[in-house]
Amino acid sequence: MGIPTLKDILDEMKKPGCDPREDVPEVVFRSDVKSFENLKEGMEMFGTVRNVVDFGAFVDIGVKQDGLVHISQLSNKFVKHPMDVVSVGDTVKVKILSIDKEKGKISLTMKL
Numbered sequence: 707m708g709i710p711t712l713k714d715i716l717d718e719m720k721k722p723g724c725d726p727r728e729d730v731p732e733v734v735f736r737s738d739v740k741s742f743e744n745l746k747e748g749m750e751m752f753g754t755v756r757n758v759v760d761f762g763a764f765v766d767i768g769v770k771q772d773g774l775v776h777i778s779q780l781s782n783k784f785v786k787h788p789m790d791v792v793s794v795g796d797t798v799k800v801k802i803l804s805i806d807k808e809k810g811k812i813s814l815t816m817k818l
Contacts, residue, residue, distance in 0.1 A: 801817075
Protein backbone atom coordinates (compact mmCIF):
# COMPACT_ATOMS: atom_id res chain seq x y z
CA MET A 707 0.00 0.00 0.00
CA GLY A 708 1.48 3.31 -1.03
CA ILE A 709 1.18 6.93 0.09
CA PRO A 710 -1.51 7.82 -2.51
CA THR A 711 -3.71 4.96 -1.30
CA LEU A 712 -3.32 5.99 2.35
CA LYS A 713 -4.14 9.60 1.43
CA ASP A 714 -7.32 8.43 -0.36
CA ILE A 715 -8.36 6.38 2.67
CA LEU A 716 -7.82 9.30 5.04
CA ASP A 717 -9.72 11.69 2.76
CA GLU A 718 -12.71 9.31 2.65
CA MET A 719 -12.69 8.83 6.42
CA LYS A 720 -13.02 12.59 6.94
CA LYS A 721 -16.35 12.69 5.07
CA PRO A 722 -19.37 12.69 7.41
CA GLY A 723 -22.08 10.07 7.10
CA CYS A 724 -19.90 7.35 5.63
CA ASP A 725 -19.68 5.17 8.73
CA PRO A 726 -22.53 2.61 8.73
CA ARG A 727 -22.19 2.22 12.52
CA GLU A 728 -23.65 5.73 12.99
CA ASP A 729 -27.10 4.46 11.95
CA VAL A 730 -27.14 1.59 14.45
CA PRO A 731 -29.58 2.08 17.35
CA GLU A 732 -27.96 2.17 20.76
CA VAL A 733 -28.29 -0.96 22.88
CA VAL A 734 -29.53 -0.68 26.45
CA PHE A 735 -27.08 -2.69 28.54
CA ARG A 736 -27.88 -4.25 31.90
CA SER A 737 -27.57 -1.73 34.71
CA ASP A 738 -26.11 -4.34 37.09
CA VAL A 739 -23.17 -5.08 34.78
CA LYS A 740 -20.55 -2.34 34.79
CA SER A 741 -17.36 -4.36 34.39
CA PHE A 742 -15.94 -7.76 33.50
CA GLU A 743 -16.01 -8.72 37.21
CA ASN A 744 -19.82 -8.30 37.35
CA LEU A 745 -20.39 -11.01 34.73
CA LYS A 746 -21.71 -14.42 35.78
CA GLU A 747 -22.29 -17.61 33.80
CA GLY A 748 -25.92 -18.00 32.80
CA MET A 749 -26.64 -14.25 32.59
CA GLU A 750 -28.89 -13.25 29.69
CA MET A 751 -28.29 -9.87 28.13
CA PHE A 752 -28.56 -7.84 24.95
CA GLY A 753 -25.56 -6.82 22.88
CA THR A 754 -24.46 -5.45 19.55
CA VAL A 755 -22.63 -7.52 16.94
CA ARG A 756 -19.29 -5.76 16.41
CA ASN A 757 -17.54 -8.19 14.08
CA VAL A 758 -18.43 -11.31 12.13
CA VAL A 759 -15.68 -13.81 11.28
CA ASP A 760 -15.65 -17.32 9.79
CA PHE A 761 -15.81 -18.97 13.22
CA GLY A 762 -18.47 -16.77 14.86
CA ALA A 763 -19.47 -13.28 15.92
CA PHE A 764 -18.04 -10.86 18.47
CA VAL A 765 -20.72 -9.14 20.54
CA ASP A 766 -20.41 -6.00 22.68
CA ILE A 767 -22.29 -6.67 25.93
CA GLY A 768 -21.35 -3.46 27.70
CA VAL A 769 -18.00 -4.34 29.24
CA LYS A 770 -14.53 -3.61 27.90
CA GLN A 771 -14.10 -7.06 26.33
CA ASP A 772 -16.46 -8.29 23.58
CA GLY A 773 -17.82 -11.81 23.92
CA LEU A 774 -17.61 -14.49 21.24
CA VAL A 775 -20.62 -16.40 19.95
CA HIS A 776 -19.00 -19.42 18.28
CA ILE A 777 -20.61 -20.51 14.99
CA SER A 778 -21.94 -23.62 16.77
CA GLN A 779 -23.78 -21.35 19.26
CA LEU A 780 -25.44 -18.98 16.77
CA SER A 781 -28.54 -21.08 16.17
CA ASN A 782 -30.20 -24.39 16.97
CA LYS A 783 -29.97 -25.13 13.24
CA PHE A 784 -26.85 -25.77 11.15
CA VAL A 785 -25.05 -22.54 10.22
CA LYS A 786 -22.84 -22.61 7.15
CA HIS A 787 -21.44 -19.11 7.74
CA PRO A 788 -22.12 -16.65 10.59
CA MET A 789 -23.19 -13.96 8.08
CA ASP A 790 -26.21 -16.17 7.33
CA VAL A 791 -27.45 -15.44 10.87
CA VAL A 792 -26.01 -12.08 12.03
CA SER A 793 -24.55 -8.89 10.61
CA VAL A 794 -22.44 -6.12 12.11
CA GLY A 795 -24.70 -3.76 14.02
CA ASP A 796 -27.41 -6.32 14.85
CA THR A 797 -28.83 -6.27 18.35
CA VAL A 798 -28.91 -9.82 19.72
CA LYS A 799 -29.93 -11.55 22.94
CA VAL A 800 -27.17 -13.74 24.34
CA LYS A 801 -26.44 -15.87 27.38
CA ILE A 802 -23.00 -16.20 28.99
CA LEU A 803 -21.68 -19.75 28.66
CA SER A 804 -18.30 -19.26 30.31
CA ILE A 805 -15.89 -16.61 31.51
CA ASP A 806 -12.11 -16.99 31.48
CA LYS A 807 -10.94 -14.25 33.82
CA GLU A 808 -7.23 -15.05 33.33
CA LYS A 809 -7.43 -14.67 29.54
CA GLY A 810 -10.22 -12.07 29.58
CA LYS A 811 -12.48 -14.16 27.32
CA ILE A 812 -16.28 -14.37 27.35
CA SER A 813 -18.08 -17.25 25.58
CA LEU A 814 -21.67 -16.55 24.60
CA THR A 815 -24.60 -18.41 23.06
CA MET A 816 -27.64 -17.28 21.10
CA LYS A 817 -29.34 -20.63 21.74
CA LEU A 818 -31.83 -19.43 24.34
